[in-house]
Amino acid sequence: MVATSEVLAFAVSLGTLYSIYVILSSSMELVYGELGLPDFAKAAFFAVGAFAAGALSVRLGAALAGIAWEGEFKLRSYYYATLVSAKVAENPLMGLVIFAVPLLVAVPCAVLLGVLASYPALRLREDYLAITLIAFSEIVRVVARNYEPLVGGTFGAGVVDVFAWLRSPWRELAMMLTSALFAFGAWLLLYRLSRSPFGRVLRAVRDDEVAAAAYGVDVARVRAWAMALGSGMAAVAGVLYAFYIGSVNPDDFTVSRTFLVVLMVTVGGRGNPKSPPLGAAVYLALDRALLFAKRFLPVPFDVNYVAYAALGVLLILFVMKKPEGLAPERPLLTVDAEATEGVTSRT
């Protein structure tokens, strides 16, 4: 039988991943769901966070611990990550610094890139904008894959275990709680924004850009703000993801990653702030269920492939049969419902 500790470890690990996906899909919901801007460079902003952790955690840790660096980064980063983690085990404060610095570097970088990426939206039709952003996202990945000093190219980079000062079950739990805290913060931000005047401005721009501009909305400014927020959130998710996995690999940040996040928001319900936690749950449930099925189904091919194909089918079915998603967007009531009722009953 499976031991209780194993089940707990599985749940804690799943909880961390779920939190990271909630942050990512919240940022997608903000930009794509509320503002209607197809931010298909999401994987790149996610990568900015992960690359910051990959490039900085080991180097910074080695500098703080006074370990002299020898050899190429791509070959030695995993080795030094272990050494630095051992130092962090004795010094929790160092772990905190190593966690905080990539976060403080990644978020401003992603915000800046996000504002930059919002400018093509002024000129381009939405589908061309999406292609432009996909091309941008692939540029980031190809550069990281080939420029080895950044995160080791195809070798990847080791990442310091910032919770090494805790013992095993508590270490993973700390990672999960940290991620959950950030996830709750990101989602709360999205929820409050969506219900605020700013959220109504976002949806006004989405539904009719010209009308919104005629009412005095500075469309370019609104887009820049939303992209800044969304990209910053994605970078936070990226940093957490790198520390959760314990390494960084540029090929982890393909367009498929963006597609998965779009899938979560679409299945959850575009335009409803409840969609990120819902969509992420549906995705992870399906993904894990198929992994379990793999254990019991003796099929002559890799079940992972079927899982991906099934996700594609799921999205197509949702767009065709239930385009509003699990949690449909709540229409804005501009006039008191009872007042209109009175008018209609009299005529």
Added chain:
Amino acid sequence: MLDLLVGALVYSNLLALMAVGLSLALITCRVSNFAHGDFAMVGVYAAYTLSVVAGLTPYAWIPAAFAFGGLVSLLAYLLVFEPLRERTDLVTLMVVSMALDMVLRYSLHVYADLMQQWLRVYTRLFMFDDFLVEAAGSRLPGVLPASTAVVAALLASLYVLLYKTRVGVAMRAAIENPGLAEALGVSVERVFALSWFLSGALAATAGVFLPFRIMVSPDTGWSMLLPTFAAVTVGGIGSLGGSVLGAYLIGFSETVLAYQLAQVGISTAYRPLLTFAAIIATLLVYPRGLSGLWSGKGWSLRRRS
């Protein structure tokens, strides 16, 4: 040097077939079809399976790959894009095509696993055996004359179909103004279905030539996709003639520039950057692309709405 030229020409030939196919999907349903690369891989695996089972060179199975790729594309249109065509926005159509890409790509992966056990051959990272041609004192790979001839023949037939037949008139009418064409008795659905069949068939044909140059696996379609988008964008979105021109421009400049980069000591792995930069630069600076230079004249179909 000769090698470089051969590589550039074959690559451009393939891009031209892919780009014209992608354009057909764009001008009929306005789908930026991310599953287009997978149609090429459907062609690869169809030709590969037939040549292993029934013998003969994969070149002989090009008609079969053409038909099979077209059929898959036609099914995609009938099952997915026709019902959604008028109902949803451009980005959602694109997301749906990404989902279709996942379905096709991973179905091909499953098929590759099964085929490996069934036929006992490598089904990933394989290449086709080519023949050599003697020309001008040097030996050239057969894929050069073969692909050039097929591309020329297919593009010429497409031109004749579009401009010299009744079906072609109906197709152009349906593309430029579906509502008006429908009112005049053209079955827009049937005409679009034909366009989609051709779209997938052209991609699948391009696919068959691919393993003569590089090792392929089900994911190769994706790496062909963005260069194809670059060709279509640079050529001018919606213009078939522009797509062909864009394909040769992208194909040659990518190959030659990658060679130049290697000369100054920069890894050729950066090669895709040129293509991606070309997409971004064209869309931001001159979104009408090359066909914008002669727009409205000659072989340039675009939807007016």
